[in-house]
Amino acid sequence: MKSNSDGLMIDGIVGYIDRDNIDTDQIIPTEYLKSIKKFGFEDYLFDGWRYHDDGRLGVKKEEREVNKDFILNISPYNKSKILLAKDNFGCGSSREHAVWALRDFGIKAVIASSFGDIFYNNCFKNGVLPIQLQKNQIEELFKTVEDEIVEFSIDLQERIIINGDKEISFDVEDHLIDRIIYGLDDVDITLKEKDKIYNFEKNRKETRPWIFINE
Amino acid sequence: MKTLYDKLWEEHHVTQLDSGESLLYIDRHYLHEVTSPQAFEGLSKKNLKPWRLKANIATPDHNVPTTRGDDFDSEKIKDEISKIQVVELDKNCNTYGIKQFDIKSTKQGIVHVIGPELGYTLPGMTIVCGDSHTSTHGALGCLAMGIGTSEVEHVLATQCLKASKLKNMRVKFEGTPPENVSSKDIVLYFIGQIGTAGGTGYAIEFAGSYIEQISIESRMTICNMAIEAGAKVGLVAPDDKTIMYVRKKSFLDKELLLKAEDHWSGLKSDEDAFFDKEVTIDISKIKPQVTWGTSPEMVVNFDDDIPKISDYSEQNKKNIELARHYMGIKDESKLSDLVFDKVFIGSCTNSRIEDLRQAAGIVKGKFVAKNISEAIVVPGSGMVKEQAEQEGLDKIFTEAGFIWRAPGCSMCLGMNPDQLKPYERCASTSNRNFEGRQGYLGRTHLMSPIMAAFTAINGTVGDPL
Numbered sequence: 001m002k003s004n005s006d007g008l009m010i011d012g013i014v015g016y017i018d019r020d021n022i023d024t025d026q027i028i029p030t031e032y033l034k035s036i037k038k039f040g041f042e043d044y045l046f047d048g049w050r051y052h053d054d055g056r057l058g059v060k061k062e063e064r065e066v067n068k069d070f071i072l073n074i075s076p077y078n079k080s081k082i083l084l085a086k087d088n089f090g091c092g093s094s095r096e097h098a099v100w101a102l103r104d105f106g107i108k109a110v111i112a113s114s115f116g117d118i119f120y121n122n123c124f125k126n127g128v129l130p131i132q133l134q135k136n137q138i139e140e141l142f143k144t145v146e147d148e149i150v151e152f153s154i155d156l157q158e159r160i161i162i163n164g165d166k167e168i169s170f171d172v173e174d175h176l177i178d179r180i181i182y183g184l185d186d187v188d189i190t191l192k193e194k195d196k197i198y199n200f201e202k203n204r205k206e207t208r209p210w211i212f213i214n215e
Numbered sequence: 216m217k218t219l220y221d222k223l224w225e226e227h228h229v230t231q232l233d234s235g236e237s238l239l240y241i242d243r244h245y246l247h248e249v250t251s252p253q254a255f256e257g258l259s260k261k262n263l264k265p266w267r268l269k270a271n272i273a274t275p276d277h278n279v280p281t282t283r284g285d286d287f288d289s290e291k292i293k294d295e296i297s298k299i300q301v302v303e304l305d306k307n308c309n310t311y312g313i314k315q316f317d318i319k320s321t322k323q324g325i326v327h328v329i330g331p332e333l334g335y336t337l338p339g340m341t342i343v344c345g346d347s348h349t350s351t352h353g354a355l356g357c358l359a360m361g362i363g364t365s366e367v368e369h370v371l372a373t374q375c376l377k378a379s380k381l382k383n384m385r386v387k388f389e390g391t392p393p394e395n396v397s398s399k400d401i402v403l404y405f406i407g408q409i410g411t412a413g414g415t416g417y418a419i420e421f422a423g424s425y426i427e428q429i430s431i432e433s434r435m436t437i438c439n440m441a442i443e444a445g446a447k448v449g450l451v452a453p454d455d456k457t458i459m460y461v462r463k464k465s466f467l468d469k470e471l472l473l474k475a476e477d478h479w480s481g482l483k484s485d486e487d488a489f490f491d492k493e494v495t496i497d498i499s500k501i502k503p504q505v506t507w508g509t510s511p512e513m514v515v516n517f518d519d520d521i522p523k524i525s526d527y528s529e530q531n532k533k534n535i536e537l538a539r540h541y542m543g544i545k546d547e548s549k550l551s552d553l554v555f556d557k558v559f560i561g562s563c564t565n566s567r568i569e570d571l572r573q574a575a576g577i578v579k580g581k582f583v584a585k586n587i588s589e590a591i592v593v594p595g596s597g598m599v600k601e602q603a604e605q606e607g608l609d610k611i612f613t614e615a616g617f618i619w620r621a622p623g624c625s626m627c628l629g630m631n632p633d634q635l636k637p638y639e640r641c642a643s644t645s646n647r648n649f650e651g652r653q654g655y656l657g658r659t660h661l662m663s664p665i666m667a668a669f670t671a672i673n674g675t676v677g678d679p680l
Binding site: 018019020021023025026029030031033034035036037038048054057058087088091092093094095096097099114115116117118121122125126173174175178186187189190191193194196197200201204208209210211212213214 | 294
């Protein structure tokens with residue numbers, strides 16, 4: 001049987017935010033972009049909504065005025081592994097910190113009707129699966145999760161979301177889902193092609209020499 | 216038959232990977248202090264060096280204080296955390312030998328302003344940077360886009376970007392707009408029409424008689440905000456204006472420049488090129504645009520009513536209600552009823568010399584309104600600042616009560632001390648009116664430099680004519 005541990009399944013509580021256009025400034029405000037680290041962003045996810053005060057990098061959750069009404073602060077949603085939102089999730093800035101914050105909080109999949117292009121790409125580099133569904137499917141899912149606490153199982157190989165006895169299939173390109181399952185490193189893969197890159201570059205130096213000159 | 220985007224894609228296509236993705240060769244890579252430290256760390260862990268050192272150009276812009284004097288350096292930044300990031304960029308550039316216009320340089324500035332003005336952005340290039348407003352460089356006919364930090368590391372290490380091809384959209388702006396309507400108004404209007412997800416998955420080529428008429432800097436403002444329409448790539452085919460612009464900025468020798476120009480003048484979409492989507496907008500009657508809400512698509516004519524919750528379908532009501540609430544809109548029915556607290560003229564969207572000239576034209580001989588507690592002008596670069604000072608624009612601003620600052624991203628996103636206080640209302644020439652963008656609980660209204668300057672003088676938005 002597949003399980004979370006082999007990376008083929010994502011099981012967990014579904015947190016939800018009923019909004020369109022959740023931009024990367026909402027997912028993590030600019031203050032936290034001052035970090036030079038790649039981890040440790042969990043306390044700052046949705047900072048403007050999760051707290052009633054203005055945060056600073058390094059100030060921990062325990063020292064903040066927590067917004068007890070915000071869904072990800074409410075048990076058991078504070079353990080959400082899956083996040084449901086509406087249209088254009090992750091629009092705005094290119095900051096990968098937005099995905100790092102979701103990942104560090106424990107979110108492994110985001111389900112929405114569309115995603116910002118750069119955010120979508122960034123997700124796969126960090127083991128977070130963005131799942132795009134039709135708007136009417138999203139509306140249906142919202143009805144389900146708003147009624148009661150729900151856990152979904154997401155089968156990565158079969159590309160299905162399992163909600164009790166209901167199943168919803170989704171599309172993701174093979175190479176992207178492989179990134180989530182196997183956590184492959186892009187640089188390693190690309191450097192296997194280094195001869196091709198060298199040759200391309202050599203040719204380009206001849207045909208477009210102005211590109212290669214700096215003052 | 217191919218679009219300009221198709222041609223640029225093919226020219227830079229190195230190979231197709233087993234995964235089906237392509238490797239695109241990257242001609243120019245811009246770096247700044249916020250999205251690069253983790254990429255350099257990754258490079259170092261893998262024991263790699265930048266593939267082609269000279270492809271990289273760096274400058275600190277997001278964190279830098281704009282109140283700094285002449286003998287300032289990175290170590291003098293008061294915010295300890297900001298300082299670490301700027302110092303880290305210094306260190307990384309020194310370690311690897313990357314060309315940096317550092318905080319002391321007279322050429323430092325917002326990365327998307329200095330790239331073109333220093334001649335590093337050339338037509339036909341692929342350009343990436345860990346910043347979504349990299350689309351700005353598309354105004355010179357480049358395939359330019361923002362990337363994440365993992366991709367910054369990848370480009371440093373391999374000189375390539377792993378990418379899948381985007382769809383093609385052409386947006387034609389036809390006509391001549393009324394006086395005092397600038398390219399910022401046009402792009403805001405466009406975003407209002409198409410929505411912030413309208414361009415998702417597309418590379419947008421901007422064309423039409425309006426694009427032909429306007430300057431390169433005005434085109435930059437439009438390409439800059441392609442991302443606010445959801446498109447990570449925005450571009451304009453090079454024409455004579457582009458070539459003249461580059462000729463002025465270029466450090467290439469004459470012979471090479473002529474050879475390059477010959478190539479650049481052929482960079483355009485074929486007449487019968489196929490676009491997955493075509494949009495034509497008559498802009499001849501467009502009025503100055505001002506955003507009222509928390510997404511760039513929440514935009515109306517400056518003299519329109521602010522949308523009411525009852526104007527919208529059940530599905531959109533919630534978004535409108537949340538935006539009105541955040542923006543502190545209660546009984547006010549018109550944008551001109553809203554009283555402003557601050558004015559920000561700057562950002563990679565509108566901090567170039569033409570923007571400052573337009574704003575100064577409105578301000579000249581007048582005074583900032585009493586309700587405006589602070590009006591700041593932040594030139595996009597050291598070179599813009601110098602040019603403006605030569606023209607006496609700084610005097611026009613300061614005599615009117617504006618504060619004249621040193622270059623940086625500043626209040627566009629408030630990573631440095633230039634921030635709104637909670638509930639302050641700001642007339643801003645930047646690109647994003649997201650919640651908290653300019654400071655915790657701050658309220659941002661996006662507009663052109665002309666309208667921001669007018670708002671500073673008038674205290675509220677109105678007709679700048």
